[in-house]
Amino acid sequence: MGKEERISSRQFVLLVMLFTVGSSIIIIPSSLVSTASQDGWISAILASIIGLGLVFLYSSFPKLYPGLDLPSIAELVMGKFFGRIVVALYFFFCFTLAALVLRNFGDFLKTKIMLETPLEAIHIMFLIPVIYAVKLGFETYSRVAEITFPFVVLMFFILIALTSPQVEITNIQPIAGEDWKTIFGSSLSMVGVPFLELVILTTFYSSINHPEKTRKSFIIGITLGSTILIITTLFTILVLGPELTRLKVYPTYVWAKKISIADFLERIEVTVAALWGITLFFKLVLSFHAALIMLEKLFNLKDYRLLVIPMSFILYIYSLIAYPNSAYFIDFATKTWLAYALLFGLVIPVLLLIIGQLKKRGQS
Template sequence: MLERGKISALQMAFMMNPTILATGLLLVPAITAKTAKQDLWLSPIWASFIGFMIVFVAYRLHKLYPKETMFEYSEQILGKIPGKMVGAIFVFYYFHVTGIIVREYGEFISGTFLHQTPMVVVFSTMIIVSAMAVYGGLEVIGRCSEMIVPVLLVLYLVIFVMLLKDLDTKNFFPMLENGLGPSLKGSVVLQSWFSEFILVSFFFPYLRDHDKGMKWGMISVFSVMFYMVLTNVMALLLFGKLTASLTYPVMVAARYISIAEFLAHLESIVIALWVAGTFIKITVFYYVLVLGIAQWLKLSDFRSIVLPIGFLLVLFGVWSAPNLQVLSHFLSTSAPFYLLSIQAGIPVILLIIAWIKKKRQQMKGKLIG
């Protein structure tokens, strides 16, 4: 096997949290607020269903092919050529998506505080650090997230607590003004984030405790949902209707913290913490991409392609969008369908075909027997 390391299900859960949340926390409140208005905090709850479903699908597939990732079992399910095609779709898809993530990261850093630093520098410094972790393999990534993520999750709660005195619960109302419609519509964009949970299917084969994989995957979806709801509640109660018109509500919220005049302007610290989360996100995507390519091309070791792919990712970051407006327009319009069809559609189809195949084999077995 390409990856010899093993991680625990808990580590996987920790890895998945920032993998979904890191970019989500920045953009989600503003994007959902545009459609869901004051019901924006409900949207993550609806969207999380797709997360639960995907973890379930991934786990079922894993049960059928316990030692393989999607790149490998798609060939078994669909046959050699179509399987390779699905593999190719995923490889290019992850190239594109990782590029977008890198770009989101760069846009945020450039837009908020490194205005003049060339974005390539911002990209490549991050890619280098990520490459170090990817080089170390899954174990290193797992351990890093085990160290970093709990701290991040707790500190995020601290931000919320620090803002408590500025929150205004009146902003919740009127609840469900136009029924469930707006919040459901708002959840469409969020679903693309939750569909990223398909990444767990690449980690299931490397779990030390296989049987806990499903459980921790679900817990992870739940915690992501919890944090998204929390974020949206925070943005809603702090900014009310203003939420939709801010680019990065959470960032502004962090800027709004002021305790005893001294603990003020924590946005730089918040950015730094967010960078740690994004690091995990980029690393996880980067790793899956590298692992996927290695499995797809049947390489003997994935380490040799880490750096070349890193360079490509920097380029994809530059290419993925001409500016922020195009990027966020893409994210809030066509991206959900694009992401959903690949991250949710393909696995579901794979699972159905695998089931049918299995049924047929059983039938055959019975006939022969």
């Protein structure tokens, strides 16, 4: 993959940003406010700081192992047998995340927009362009990210501008009214989704031109994505208030429904659906693509593209049985998923770095 597909540092920045926003822009405000109340936006800032720390961890790999991706590093550091166990575990993590992301979008459309459409049909409809993107390859859909990025930014600023008249400053008062232990505890849900999930992007390190710029690109990408999530959380609280934000499964969508200009410009909440759809598409594509690369490395296949169609059928079925309903998912994502994400996003990368450093010192 690395020799065939190459992307620029700028394209990697956009992919990091789109992946970070992904499913988080819809579900994160509710999970933060449910614990930290009106201080949910402060929790978002704390989570973003932790996310930057994780990026420094992930971007250490290109300096130690330039030109290598995560599965290759795992085999090099852990040996062939244990390395393949690590790769198999990461395949399950990436594939599960892809199934959850697909189900997120299906549930949202089913409950808010396409009420009469079967969930199965929505999944198929969304999965077809994902399959096409993954078959075309990393380089191709990275270029698509460049094209869609201005639309994402434009839709986000339109949403902010049109809801600004309905902002109530009292909704975030008193600032830091909750104790700091509660505020920090609330931030952990955002650390799990999406920051610990960013480890998936290390799978594509071998395809980035100028590996020495990886850390800078990663930092810029996560900063852009975090800024969007912080502003989204803040404005959701300012417009809806902490109580309504806490009660709604998709508070960002409810926030967008508040747009009303002179009884003429109304009901343009579909902009949120479009914004979320674009970012979610790239998160699903990257997660599914990473899972296929893990399988390619695991079984020494010549090309991951051979697996796209058969694995997409399994992904489709997995997404339907991943969880029973949206309320269950919110609880799962903010509690149980954090434990899984910590294993793959923190524990294993730290072990790989420590063992790799010890091996290099031993050799020297």
